[in-house]
Amino acid sequence: MANMSLKKNEMPHQDPKVRARNFNEVALGYTPEQAVDEAQRCLGCKNRSCVAGCPVKIDIPEFLAFVAKGEFEEAYNIISRQSSLPAVCGRVCPQESQCESKCVRGIKGEPVAIGRLERFVADYHNANCKELPAKPESNGHKVAVIGSGPAGLTCAGDLAKKGYDVTVFEAFHVAGGVLVYGIPEFRLPKAIVAKEIETLKALGVDIRTNYVVGRTISIDELMKEEGFEAVFIGSGAGLPKFMGIEGENLKGVYSANEFLTRINLMKAYRDDSKTPIYRAKKVAVCGGGNVAMDAARSALRLGAEEVYIVYRRGESELPARAEEVEHAKEEGIIFKLLTNPTRILKGENGMVCGMECVEMTLGEPDASGRRRPVVKEGSEFVLDVDCVIMAIGTSPNPLIKSTTEGLDTERWGGIIADEDGLTSRENVYAGGDAVTGAATVILAMGAGKTAASAIDKKLMNK
Amino acid sequence: MYKIVCKESLNPTVTKMVIEAPAIAKKAQPGQFIILRVDEEGERIPLTIADYDAAKGTVTIIYQIVGGTTKLLDSKQQGEYISDFVGPLGKPTETEGRKKVAVIGGGVGCAIALPVAKKFHDIGAEVHSVVGFRNKDLVILQNEFEACSDKYIIMSDDGSAGEKGLVTDALKKLIESGEQYDEVIAIGPLIMMKFVCKLTKEYGIKTTVSMNPIMIDGTGMCGGCRLTVGGEVKFACVDGPDFDGHLVDFDEAMERGSMYKDFERHAYEETCNLLNKQVEC
Numbered sequence A: 001m002a003n004m005s006l007k008k009n010e011m012p013h014q015d016p017k018v019r020a021r022n023f024n025e026v027a028l029g030y031t032p033e034q035a036v037d038e039a040q041r042c043l044g045c046k047n048r049s050c051v052a053g054c055p056v057k058i059d060i061p062e063f064l065a066f067v068a069k070g071e072f073e074e075a076y077n078i079i080s081r082q083s084s085l086p087a088v089c090g091r092v093c094p095q096e097s098q099c100e101s102k103c104v105r106g107i108k109g110e111p112v113a114i115g116r117l118e119r120f121v122a123d124y125h126n127a128n129c130k131e132l133p134a135k136p137e138s139n140g141h142k143v144a145v146i147g148s149g150p151a152g153l154t155c156a157g158d159l160a161k162k163g164y165d166v167t168v169f170e171a172f173h174v175a176g177g178v179l180v181y182g183i184p185e186f187r188l189p190k191a192i193v194a195k196e197i198e199t200l201k202a203l204g205v206d207i208r209t210n211y212v213v214g215r216t217i218s219i220d221e222l223m224k225e226e227g228f229e230a231v232f233i234g235s236g237a238g239l240p241k242f243m244g245i246e247g248e249n250l251k252g253v254y255s256a257n258e259f260l261t262r263i264n265l266m267k268a269y270r271d272d273s274k275t276p277i278y279r280a281k282k283v284a285v286c287g288g289g290n291v292a293m294d295a296a297r298s299a300l301r302l303g304a305e306e307v308y309i310v311y312r313r314g315e316s317e318l319p320a321r322a323e324e325v326e327h328a329k330e331e332g333i334i335f336k337l338l339t340n341p342t343r344i345l346k347g348e349n350g351m352v353c354g355m356e357c358v359e360m361t362l363g364e365p366d367a368s369g370r371r372r373p374v375v376k377e378g379s380e381f382v383l384d385v386d387c388v389i390m391a392i393g394t395s396p397n398p399l400i401k402s403t404t405e406g407l408d409t410e411r412w413g414g415i416i417a418d419e420d421g422l423t424s425r426e427n428v429y430a431g432g433d434a435v436t437g438a439a440t441v442i443l444a445m446g447a448g449k450t451a452a453s454a455i456d457k458k459l460m461n462k
Numbered sequence B: 001m002y003k004i005v006c007k008e009s010l011n012p013t014v015t016k017m018v019i020e021a022p023a024i025a026k027k028a029q030p031g032q033f034i035i036l037r038v039d040e041e042g043e044r045i046p047l048t049i050a051d052y053d054a055a056k057g058t059v060t061i062i063y064q065i066v067g068g069t070t071k072l073l074d075s076k077q078q079g080e081y082i083s084d085f086v087g088p089l090g091k092p093t094e095t096e097g098r099k100k101v102a103v104i105g106g107g108v109g110c111a112i113a114l115p116v117a118k119k120f121h122d123i124g125a126e127v128h129s130v131v132g133f134r135n136k137d138l139v140i141l142q143n144e145f146e147a148c149s150d151k152y153i154i155m156s157d158d159g160s161a162g163e164k165g166l167v168t169d170a171l172k173k174l175i176e177s178g179e180q181y182d183e184v185i186a187i188g189p190l191i192m193m194k195f196v197c198k199l200t201k202e203y204g205i206k207t208t209v210s211m212n213p214i215m216i217d218g219t220g221m222c223g224g225c226r227l228t229v230g231g232e233v234k235f236a237c238v239d240g241p242d243f244d245g246h247l248v249d250f251d252e253a254m255e256r257g258s259m260y261k262d263f264e265r266h267a268y269e270e271t272c273n274l275l276n277k278q279v280e281c
């Protein structure tokens, strides 16, 4: 008999007051009892609308059925047919707008907590299965993967499992992409990402850090001189945007990428870190996405007294995951919605001493269907802050495009690829944020999978 | 891990290191830089490529011990390894078509200016090098510069090496004496570059400067290295490091460069203490 409770089981969390000052993971995960109980809320309905909501079509009712029976390893096997990063996706996917939004239990009450259960199953597997996979026999074909974010890691893993000799080229000194430099420890512990990388290495994937493709080596050199038969570009969308307002180059103004990289990748939050970070008292973060929430909550954890999210649209337009917004609020982040920065004010020694803003109202819907914010006349005011973090989006880095002849891109920089991930260059594939612009982990992972299977087909039919 | 194949002290605070990095050595060009991390816990710092040898697979860096990281780097010896070494980053210096140039180097900036001077010399341009140091003990790379310069002038603050005065004094004299340069390349402290540019602007001589702001990734991903050039925001690591000196907002660059001064001083002292302790035990 299904569990007919209208509410999903709460997932234990660190207390907001405590966690607002540490970098440990916020959510603590279900216990096996909580997981079984929650999974029993699934009605196993025939039309499987949740699967339709999942970008990579995980067989959700099947894995939930195993969880409901307490057969967690079996549940894991179902998920891993479609997902190579369940411990990551269970934590960072916007489930409320994907699988869970389609759940029939959500019509009257709350949907089944699919994301929390995915996370539980993956954590259970990681805790209980210490064995690393064996390296498959080589099929003698060489593939290069550029970038080690979710797209690159997934593509590399899938190909390695099929026996390809895969080399991943990563510009940074560690692999993981946004998962290590962007998303903070308190939301995605780095040990989880490290474990994924270990698995890849066990499969025989050669990860070369400190390799900037386009500088250290070009795609043409990889193919002509190094003997790679195909290349997958998963270089992400790492180029930060700025607003172009006065005062943006003052000291104390960061791009979210810089701020988060200093904290996550370079561990600037630790007292023994060699990388400096400015520990501000009052911080304004401009933007309303996951990146903005992460920056704001990180600033708080560095010891800021007041942290503002400054966003030009309203609450319901915030692009961040609902859970992150909720967590941010619980921790005391102050939301200045319908507010737009116009100028950053200069104080002593070129430091930020405030940010001038205007209030907005929502007008007619624009091309994206969202109501367009319009400035409220005479509403200027100054927000008293000593640090400003710009989290208004990123676009793909032009480095690869500019060093690869014949690689077509959109005007805004996205690499043009067909549904298999094939670009305008033969045997060169691309996927993830490098193609779509800043999107999600699951979409990047899905693109890596699709390209891996297309590369396999292409090279096997040679 | 990247091996230190040779280490040599050039003056009391400036050291030269040759690092084994074949992939970078193969691609390096004058004006480009690398980013390194000394050890697993280290900070990422940019250093300009002072020389490279594709055949031997080595890249030479020259650094001044100014903070915790360079102090730590300097504690490494020949035969030891550093964790990370990535590059070549940034755009190479443009040298094509120049017939006569003045290369101005200030202090450790000479290490960056040398490969540029060499390159100009190699393509057959007439090279006048003007270098400035505080005093004679700090002079570096004199033989190397002399070997690739048609004129070599040393200036020092106290007159103990070459003439007493600033590089701008020497440059002004050269220009006034009728030397006509296609381009002036100035590499050194921001304040020196600022004044060289002020001077050359008066004479309408194209001037290129090499900027070295705070960096993390060196690939255009953080924006920490941003500068204002001709009213536009540029990322030094990908759009530079060379820029038209007459367009650079030096005052802003100087301000931005001081962002972590206190932290750096502290890190330097900490590293000194740590290294001293290691020596004691």
Ligand SMILES: Cc1cc2nc3c(=O)[nH]c(=O)nc-3n(C[C@H](O)[C@H](O)[C@H](O)COP(=O)(O)OP(=O)(O)OC[C@H]3O[C@@H](n4cnc5c(N)ncnc54)[C@H](O)[C@@H]3O)c2cc1C
Binding pocket: A092, A093, A094, A146, A147, A148, A149, A150, A151, A152, A169, A170, A171, A172, A176, A177, A178, A179, A182, A183, A184, A211, A212, A213, A214, A234, A235, A236, A237, A238, A260, A290, A291, A294, A321, A397, A399, A400, A431, A432, A433, A434, A438, A439, A440, A441, A442, A444
């Ligand atoms: C702070 C933050 C929070 C986020 N939160 C969420 C979330 O909660 N949920 C969610 O689904 N998504 C989230 N995202 C988005 C998600 O992380 C990305 O969509 C996803 O990581 C994209 O994966 P990718 O593999 O395409 O690229 P990336 O993860 O960006 O990886 C690209 C990699 O390529 C490397 N690279 C780039 N250029 C080169 C080159 N020339 N040579 C070699 N290597 C190169 C980069 O260093 C990087 O490691 C967040 C993003 C950020 C920044």
Ligand code: FES
Binding pocket: B214, B215, B216, B217, B218, B219, B220, B221, B222, B223, B224, B225, B226, B235, B236, B237, B238
């Ligand atoms: S160093 Fe990060 S963008 Fe230049």
